[in-house]
Amino acid sequence: MVLYEHLVDSLKTQRQKYADNFGEESITGHTTLVEISLISLYNRLINVLDLDAEAFRANGALVATGDLGKSFIGPHQPITLIFLKTPECRLQEEWLREIIDPLIEAGWKVDYTAGTVQDIIAEAEKNIGFLQNLITSRYISGNRKIFEDLDAALEDLLKGRGEEIEGQLRKEWTAGMELVDRPGAWMEPDLFAFPGGIRSITTIRTVLRLSGFRKIDEAVRDGFLNHREGENLLKAERFLTRVLNVLMSLENRSERVMGFPVQRRVAEQLGYSNRGAFSAAEVFMQELHRYFFETSQTLRLLFEKKAKIPVSYESVELEPGVFLRDGRVEIDDQGVELSPELFVRIFLHAAKNGALVGGKTLDLLRGSRHILETCSGNRRVLDELLELVHSDSPVLPVFRLFHDMGFLGDLIPEWKGILGLMQCDGFHEYPFHEHALRTLQEVKKVLGEAYRSDEPELSSIARRINDPRWLYLAALLHDIGKSAGRDHALRGGEMIPAIARRLGMLPEESDMVQFLVGQHTLIMDSASMRDIGDEEMLAHCSLLVGDTIRLDNLLVLTFADLKATGEKAFRKWHQSPMIFLHERLSQILEKGEPRPGLIAERIEQIKQIVQREVSDLMDESQVVARLEDVGPRYLLSMEPATIARHLRMEWELLHSPEPFVLDVTAQDKTWTVTLLSETAPWLLFKTAGLLTLHSIDISAAQVFVKNNGTAILIFNCSPTKAATRPDWESFRADLKRLMEHRFSLDFRLAKHAALTRPAAVNHRPGDTRVIIDNESSAHYTILEVHTADRTGLLYLITKTLADLDIRIYVAKITTRGSRVADVFYIRDHLDRKLSDSEQIEELRSALLYWLDEAYRQSNEGFRKEAANG
Template structure:
């Protein structure tokens, strides 16, 4: 590693001046007594060097290589000065013995000369034999100086024999020494270490090293989310990050003996263009890492939401129509991560290919065997290989057809051919896009029955996908700056297509029984695949992406060769792809008006089936933990109600049919207690029977009967409710205004979140309120002590033992990741969504106790809440309430609605932390 390309080195650190100042301190105070003065001199030099490099980073915010080399250079000079002071002033030896020799070797990232501002300093101290007392004194003294400077030092002291023995048995040690660089001290020992490492450790272990390194990489990817498109990526260890590039270099150096990444070109593992891409991606990622360390003032490698905006600002990104600065920065980040993935694939495939060719040359029979052909392509090593370098230039349509062929036949593409594809992808122009052959091939791939997800991802990484479908290219690497969407738009879309394919093959029947049942009966199978492809195609354009996406569909579908009827259906699905989830999660499915309004737009069974599956794969592909049994249940209910409605019968007829079926189901569930149905029926009104699922009614009735028998004024029951992946809390007692608000506050104090609520008052004035709750991670409470704590909290709150409002206000709340964002609060009133209730939809930043504040505001505004439906989209909470006034009427008066809106906005503002950054 040479720092010759580092400009104005003396502005970073003037080593001569520092040495002179230390010599002056030693002369004035003595070697031992001057330690404090010398430490001060060293710290001042370190701080000044870091400040200089920080200024250079601001001046050249993408200069990753220069800044990381600068930090390594700075630490080099500090350590060299410390070493010379320790060996020359503190522990001088006139005539050292053969054992009193020491070499300092920089290892790891420091050895590569790549150090972010707060990177660890990794040093190997090497001795010819067992360390002598002098060696131990010198090492200890050097380390104490470095620790006093606040550096995080990783260190080892080994003899040459120990180094060889330990490197043979430990992959981490072997990798560290692989990147070893002479730092200071005895050069001869360092030369011996290099000679013995390459002569005694490496030979014969190359295959094992590659296998272990790739296994280590795969485990790291799995730990980090196994996608290079997670929206809070780890710049160092995440998929597509710096460690992936370093792994390539390690393997290249270990197997091919290269001394720099540039030499990988000479070995045929990279082309010159690919190496340039390597350097660009590496430089960008190093720069991002330096900005992260500078902002966090520590070794921070995770590009979290709160840091993304600041890094984007420092790297001089600005807002554009439809895209914020941070979204533009992150899109470029993901494009670099994609380049890293491309390079990794090419490198490893080429390495495997070279190994396979060597084996073939060793086998005499293979030498004369003609490779098999598939539609003009050679099969080399079982992979599709173009017959010549000009294959795609002669007919650019082949750039699409090869991927369709790969999917249909279940074959991989040869790495050399993949390189040619990436090189020739720019040949795709308007003529290719209009080609019937090309579009037919693309549609075959998209709707393939083997593994369209994997092959579409290859197509995307080769640069063909975005050029053949330019609208898709525009969302490549595009993220949404929020906590709900876990992946970039292109990755989310490809994952959704993969999920659709898996469901169709029957691989996810347990998770998605409804979709698995629906798919075989679809009339227009390929419509659904195209709709999944296009549902988010217009994100980032400014405006409603559903409306804009439908316009894109109307242009693209005819190009793909779809009929006018198919085109209209795709456009409709894209336009309304959020309609079903919004209805299921934010509306009362037991209200007949909800189903009637939903089916006004979804006016036939094919549309309903298509939209249901599209909704399921869209939600599931958002990210881990987003899909759950609660959402599955609600979507299934909406599908079943809508299907029933579309198959015929008026509202009243359907209600009567549904009520009769539910009563029969409850009777079966009650078994020996079925008599309760007749005994208690008169106490519960029609709304209760319509709104509650049969299994919850079968739970409520025995509890209600027992409370009557024991003459309890308050009965609380908590139980794990697996049907919706939540915990069911039932509160029965005397009804009074504000009860919902107090229960919500008590549940919040117990550390739970309400996801759904049904509020009922029996004909004799008793409250029967059912709440579905989860923990802050979206999981149910199921342990006995957890259920008991929930029950006790509600009992104490309703008995007046705790004053909820001040208790919630005083409760220390951990800083939420949602505080990085600010959702513009909004209150919407809808008097058309229900025949009996005014529907209030409140959108706000998700905060603990938000529901308690909202329900308290409605209580103080003299509103009665009939049901509540609570939905979170990352940092955004959308809470929907079905309410009436105290007389049971809807609220139409504009002045009254304005006062309710003001009260709800005030309640939201009261819970907002100060200093939230607006977006």
């Protein structure tokens, strides 16, 4: 007999072969190992305990449940077992420990239940989780007859309480669907609870058993599931098992939520790699969400198919062969020929009647989806689809059903490229397909005047849109180019003509959608990253837009896009003068030039409000003089109350011996830091560097230089993860020493960097783009820097500009999750646009070096240091 210690060592060695391998073959091999080990350990009891072999085998059985019962279990998942016994058997705990303990000591987690058939069924009656595990039970060893008795008793239980169990599962599924409306739930999903996750697959298996099918393959053979559904379910289950094993192999074995750090580790363990502009984690998460999507479709369809129609119901014929019955649209599959336009019109009928599509009809349509795949050029299908969107309620329940059944992807194959695709940047709250659907919802809400009180100007503009069909389609497709990675708006615009031809659109319709998709970031980028007082920029925008109809549609799309992206994105709507930009462009498009008095009217409005705020300090003429001393962008970007506060700060600066005035305003866990001082080439980069030194992150910044030489610096800040609340008094003291040239900033930053490990950033060499534009503005060179966000970034960029004696007149720093887009209006030391090609190339090379190469070398140094202990 093998000694106990040798047995445990052998099991541990065999298990370890599979512990760090998460491929399907490895998990299959591990499952076989567990089964063989259980059979051997069960048989070993006879010799170890000197039992009557025949009596022992006749009175007990070993049964696998859960994942082991499904014959696919990884080394990090718990083994769940049932020790069945007859009423005559005096099963003792020490017997069970002889099987369980060697497995536990070898590294497995084991959960077990022991009892008679009656005991097990009693537990299943009161615990639905136990019942669902029991449904997958499988005989391992012992008396097979006892297992068969258990299976028969389980079958009786399911028949007797089937409706009750199914009702409970429906409630759980409905509750789980609420997760899709929870911010962050898509980007960092719960592997069990998210619709389409592990719990959904368990529910599907339970529903199948309630319908008389023990295995997925049986349901496919009988036609209860189609082949594609069955195949996707098995693939999804195996995929999620692999993911779960990686999760459970990490330090926190109870981890179920796929947080961003976990996503990166899982992707690495499963062998994913970067694809174009998307990281390995993002590639992995797209596949995960696609499995969620397919599984959720199947479960929803199963519940719809099993929904019972009351014996007495009203049936209304909507058109020949199409009926409305008990809140569901159904078709007579024997009396109607299914065409592509009827396929979509079934959903249109549902939308117009406030109904959904019945389960049997959905099942028929799922089996006939090839009809949509081969309807290229059929304009009637597009008309029905757009009418469906128009007729549906703002939350689009029927259109979402059309989408969730996979039909939108059949009609527009390009859609599948963004299905489940996401950016793990903390800025986007949804994968791109879900974001697009929510953008469409927001468009419908705007057009339906849902924002009349909150956004009166936008609502007024939206009323002018007489034909919203192409706005609907553009909202749906505005991010279709995301599958290509960078420059998604441009790429999306290039994809539209082919889509339009397939949908049977007229050239002018295609042109409208192509414009809206290709330019859907124009208003947002121009308002947040450009000087609205720049006439060249306005002329360029108006040339791109072409007419006021397009402009109105574009503004509504911009609002909807930002609103549907998430809270951080939507702040830009109020922080940037997008409505005013729309007004200026409208003037140009209607009259060929901006209305000369527009800025003057705006100043007049501001003057009246500001004058009341600062009447104790200055009269009306002084207010006007101060406002005329600053560029239009400042006036159009600031709220009157903020301008008044800046005027008070400027008054204090002029009447104080101090070199600066500092104001810090707290909001939640962020701060707005405003600094007024006499302008100097080093002012911006040194202030930014000092904020970095005090462990303060800069998420956004604006810089304005007044004609009188006063600089206004505005920073939106938050403490770094390693810091607590900033010590602003200490910062103020260091700022004063800095301006009095008694503080060596470079020395302090170098010392700080030596003690601080840089935070991990989703950034690869060559990921930085530097654009130097001398065409868009007559008076300034426009510098754009697009790169990964990191501590001290603004300091690096502005110090590089100062080294070349380049002056900054307007700056706009915008953070979008893990990415930043920094825009600077600059001139050289002679107050001219940059014209020296050697200086331009030096600027570009220096920025790329500091932001890419030097950063890479720094990170590698830290990694080597960590590896060496």
